[in-house]
Amino acid sequence: MDMDRSDLVDLTTDPTSFLSVADPRLRRMAVSALGPEDARTHAPTLFALAADDDVPVRAAVAEALGLLGQDALDSLGRLADDDDETVREAVATAFGEVGDASAIPWLATAAATDESRHVMEAAVAAMGAIGDDAAVDALLDIVATGPPQVRRRAIAAITVFDDPRVEPAIRKAALDRNPGVREAAEMVVGRQIVPAGD
Secondary structure, three states, X not given: OOOOHHHHHHHHHOHHHHOOOOOHHHHHHHHHHOOHHHHHHOHHHHHHHOOOOOHHHHHHHHHHHHHHHHHHHHHHHHHOOOOOHHHHHHHHHHHHHHOOHHHHHHHHHHHHHOOOHHXXXXXXXXXXXXXXXXXXXXXXXXXXXXXXXXXXXXXXXXOOOOOOOHHHHHHHHOOXXXXXXXXXXXXXXXXXXXXXXX
16 A cells, blocks of 8 residues: 555644554554654553554554653553554663652563564663662673673663662673674773783
């Protein structure tokens, strides 16, 4: 199905009028084009679209829900179990934008066990963005044992915490055998760490 050029022009002018159209591509673009004020005004529509059959629409809705703050937590919680990784990744990012510590248990589980590295990385970043001490244990565990790409992200995320275990964990990561993990840790500590005896 081809999109009408006039629809695209109209969508940029008033995305809210396209939130309920039949074409899922237009719905997704409409959701993505919402600003914070429109998202708040049309929150009930966004909550309903969280159950849309179209994966890209659900992912766009999850991103937009991040604009709604704590009012979006229930809908984000339902989307958190989505079968599609792009939706779960968007949920993790939105949880970080909302900034509510009640999301930490889901984020910690997603960061440690999700089958998608992208979801894991987004969950780690969200825990850092939330900045609640409840995330420290999960982030320390990921810095020590997670996949390299996720460990790099966890090193950056954990720097926001004032916990005595953070610096030793980062210093240990600076000696890691993975060069990406080492580089991330070295950037945090500000210099390359040379093991004693070298």
